[in-house]
Amino acid sequence: xxxxxxxxxxxxxxxxxxxxxxxxxxxxxxxxxxxxxxxxxxxxxxxxxxxxxxxxxxxxxxxxxxxxxxxxxxxxxxxxxxxxxxxxxxxxxxxxxxxxxxxxxxxxxxxxxxxxxxxxxxxxxxxxxxxxxxxxxxxxxxxxxxxxxxxxxxxxxxxxxxxxxxxxxxxxxxxxxxxxxxxxxxxxxxxxxxxxxxxxxxxxxxxxxxxxxxxxxxxxxxxxxxxx
Numbered sequence: 542x543x544x545x546x547x548x549x550x551x552x553x554x555x556x557x558x559x560x561x562x563x564x565x566x567x568x569x570x571x572x573x574x575x576x577x578x579x580x581x582x583x584x585x586x587x588x589x590x591x592x593x594x595x596x597x598x599x600x601x602x603x604x605x606x607x608x609x610x611x612x613x614x615x616x617x618x619x620x621x622x623x624x625x626x627x628x629x630x631x632x633x634x635x636x637x638x639x640x641x642x643x644x645x646x647x648x649x650x651x652x653x654x655x656x657x658x659x660x661x662x663x664x665x666x667x668x669x670x671x672x673x674x675x676x677x678x679x680x681x682x683x684x685x686x687x688x689x690x691x692x693x694x695x696x697x698x699x700x701x702x703x704x705x706x707x708x709x710x711x712x713x714x715x716x717x718x719x720x721x722x723x724x725x726x727x728x729x730x731x732x733x734x735x736x737x738x739x740x741x742x743x744x745x746x747x748x749x750x751x752x753x754x755x756x757x758x759x760x761x762x763x764x765x766x767x768x769x
Contacts, residue, residue: 555581566615576609584612603697623683624751629767631663631745640746640769644684644713647746648722654745655722666717667724667744669732679732680748684710733761740764 543550548568554560566575566582575581594602597617602608607615625647627640632650635657641647651665658664670676682692690706691697717723724744727735736754738744740762758764 551581552579555579572605572607572609572614576612576614582614584614585616586611586613589613600697606697622751623679623748625746625748626739626754627746627769628739628742628744629769630742631658634658644709648713648716651717651722651746652720659721663743663745664724665722665745667727667730667735667738667747668714669730669735669747669749670728671731675732679750681707681710681714683748736762739768740766742766 548570551560551564551567560581566572570579572582576584601617602613604610607613625640631654632638632640635653637650637653641650647666654663654665668676668680685706686692688706688710691703694702694704694707696703718727724730724735724738730738732749735744735747736757739747740758741764758766758768
């Protein structure tokens with residue numbers, strides 16, 4: 542395991558014929574340099590039939606990113622699912638029968654919670670907006686992609702930027718954060734302080750990656766809240 546000088550160690554390993562069979566691409570070299578100049582990546586397309594390629598979906602293989610011509614040199618290897626986390630106890634108190642499935646419903650439900658319960662310090666929505674990159678990746682980007690848009694607005698198939706898909710999402714978030722519907726101070730929260738407030742029953746909804754939360758609320762921030 543190498544923490545520093547990783548790409549240099551890979552170059553050294555290849556030059557001494559001790560390279561690993563499988564390794565993570567790192568550094569500033571383009572795929573073309575790695576393949577055609579350094580000969581450090583194997584064309585995997587020879588091991589893939591049409592059925593296997595189809596499992597990755599459209600847009601998985603992009604020229605210059607993980608493909609060159611007919612060759613494929615890396616495979617998608619990770620996936621991250623963001624979900625809406627909500628407090629059913631709070632929903633029950635204000636008469637919300639099911640979690641929102643649209644942006645309009647999200648804003649309306651957050652407003653309903655805040656209007657009825659903010660006097661008790663309970664608000665409809667929050668985000669971990671201290672880290673802009675993290676918060677946008679955990680929430681706004683995910684909604685954009687689920688709605689058919691491209692993350693960061695870049696369409697690899699055309700090589701152009703189009704941020705149209707972000708507009709309705711940003712407008713919905715603005716509606717919550719500019720009108721006092723969202724938990725006060727959300728703009729300064731990291732994810733764990735946000736989770737602390739959610740565990741305490743002060744936040745009705747937030748959006749985040751889903752792999753950690755079950756463990757978080759079982760051990761790190763134990764809660765009696767009926768969350769889902």
